[in-house]
Amino acid sequence: MSAHGPVTPMTAQRSGPLRGTVAVPGDKSISHRALILGALAVGETRIAGLLEGQDVLDTAAAMRAFGATVTRHGPGVWTVAGVGVGGFAEPDHVIDCGNSGTGVRLIMGAMATTPVAATFTGDASLNKRPMGRVTDPLTMFGTRAWGRQGGRLPMTVIGAAEPVPVRYTLPVASAQVKSAVLLAGLNAPGQTVVIEPEPTRDHTERMLRGFGAEITVIDTPEGRVITLTGRPELRPQTVAVPRDPSSAAFPACAALMVPGSDIRIPGVSQNPTRNGLYLTLRDMGADIAFENLREEGGEPVADLHLRFTGTLRGIAVPPERAASMIDEYPVLAVLAATAQGATVMRGIKELRVKESDRIDAMARGLEACGVQVSESEDSLTVHGCGADGVPGGATVQSRLDHRIAMSFLCLGLVARAPVAVDDAGPIATSFPAFEGLMRDLGADLRED
Numbered sequence: 001m002s003a004h005g006p007v008t009p010m011t012a013q014r015s016g017p018l019r020g021t022v023a024v025p026g027d028k029s030i031s032h033r034a035l036i037l038g039a040l041a042v043g044e045t046r047i048a049g050l051l052e053g054q055d056v057l058d059t060a061a062a063m064r065a066f067g068a069t070v071t072r073h074g075p076g077v078w079t080v081a082g083v084g085v086g087g088f089a090e091p092d093h094v095i096d097c098g099n100s101g102t103g104v105r106l107i108m109g110a111m112a113t114t115p116v117a118a119t120f121t122g123d124a125s126l127n128k129r130p131m132g133r134v135t136d137p138l139t140m141f142g143t144r145a146w147g148r149q150g151g152r153l154p155m156t157v158i159g160a161a162e163p164v165p166v167r168y169t170l171p172v173a174s175a176q177v178k179s180a181v182l183l184a185g186l187n188a189p190g191q192t193v194v195i196e197p198e199p200t201r202d203h204t205e206r207m208l209r210g211f212g213a214e215i216t217v218i219d220t221p222e223g224r225v226i227t228l229t230g231r232p233e234l235r236p237q238t239v240a241v242p243r244d245p246s247s248a249a250f251p252a253c254a255a256l257m258v259p260g261s262d263i264r265i266p267g268v269s270q271n272p273t274r275n276g277l278y279l280t281l282r283d284m285g286a287d288i289a290f291e292n293l294r295e296e297g298g299e300p301v302a303d304l305h306l307r308f309t310g311t312l313r314g315i316a317v318p319p320e321r322a323a324s325m326i327d328e329y330p331v332l333a334v335l336a337a338t339a340q341g342a343t344v345m346r347g348i349k350e351l352r353v354k355e356s357d358r359i360d361a362m363a364r365g366l367e368a369c370g371v372q373v374s375e376s377e378d379s380l381t382v383h384g385c386g387a388d389g390v391p392g393g394a395t396v397q398s399r400l401d402h403r404i405a406m407s408f409l410c411l412g413l414v415a416r417a418p419v420a421v422d423d424a425g426p427i428a429t430s431f432p433a434f435e436g437l438m439r440d441l442g443a444d445l446r447e448d
Helices: 028-040 054-065 101-111 132-139 175-185 203-210 245-257 276-283 319-324 326-337 349-353 358-368 402-412 425-429 434-441
Strands: 010-013 019-021 042-048 069-074 077-083 117-121 144-148 152-158 167-169 191-196 215-220 223-229 238-240 262-269 287-296 299-307 342-346 372-376 379-383 419-421 444-447
Touching: 010 402, 019 434, 028 042, 028 054, 028 069, 028 077, 028 101, 028 175, 028 203, 028 238, 054 069, 054 101, 054 425, 101 117, 101 132, 101 152, 101 175, 132 144, 132 152, 132 175, 175 191, 175 203, 175 223, 203 215, 245 262, 245 276, 245 299, 245 326, 245 402, 245 434, 276 287, 276 319, 276 326, 319 326, 326 342, 326 349, 326 358, 326 379, 326 402, 349 358, 358 372, 358 379, 358 402, 402 419, 402 425, 434 444
Parallel strands: 019 262, 042 238, 167 191
Antiparallel strands: 010 419, 010 444, 042 077, 069 077, 117 152, 144 152, 191 223, 215 223, 262 299, 287 299, 342 379, 372 379
């Protein structure tokens, strides 16, 4: 058994051209935030396009445990009757966040300045991930936290009875840490200030403003300074969740690898803090058109049109893009295996503490498929084999990591021999429709 249920081995075999239109699921980052801010608002928030992967469903269950009324009305259509800022009730059971680092860290922040206690746990992967990067700044508000050695789950958090506002400079580029501190600042008096030397995804700031919070963002020589005024009454909203650029990355990269492919992906978020992969693909020579540019739910979106036009070229990815594409490096690495020349990815040490050590997972998996790689603590270099040159023929360890599993299944569509993953079960945490959508495009995916 995997942490997500029965182990599900899956194999991808060399496929013909991928063709058609693929509707990827709603953005996971925005789905988490919509549920949490809906629970902190006074009144009923309506959400359309919510991602119904297990990670988001675990956050919905957590909001119910803290006293909000969370109701599903149909596919992707949900309502949240909130309890207001500072209105969380104390849960009567352990909060299980499954595989979701985003969910657990944001929820800790949301309850950190309300005088209730909550115990958090997760699956085998999440319980290995460090929580100190969030709980350390939360203690500045007066919050207390106790966990396993190394600041790991299971962990009990006791919210501050008399919280104080904080001023915090992020030591690492992390939207999760930034968001946790901002959510904690909602129930602290005065102004909470977060300074990020390197910009990260800004969904929390955008959504806080939409729910009625007083928040300013100023670019300064020391970085982006975000100031939140505490104790607002958040107003319920109607949230239209755009499609997830991280999920779109898998069919997009597959189409750029498989000869003859021509696909469209409608309604994908083009938030400038999330589009680093697509800029990188263009730098590599990819044919990507961004059509019907518009705004949905406060987020810029576009319809993507991708066509295979031949072998891409390896490049040195600008390190300053890392924060805007941190979740897309695994699929970029398999795409790089089919390029000509070396693709160098630097400034990516954050991948060491994701659902798995993604640098190591990608390096070992690519080596098993006959691709030459080199790595350091914060970099990965993939030496491309060309469009028809990846040997494949390996079974890759997914390490309970959905992005590792999906990335290598994409590689199997173009490798000379099939590529298998030992467990595709974790894919359900973020992209439960992945297998069906890819098959509809023409991908040869088979459960073993």
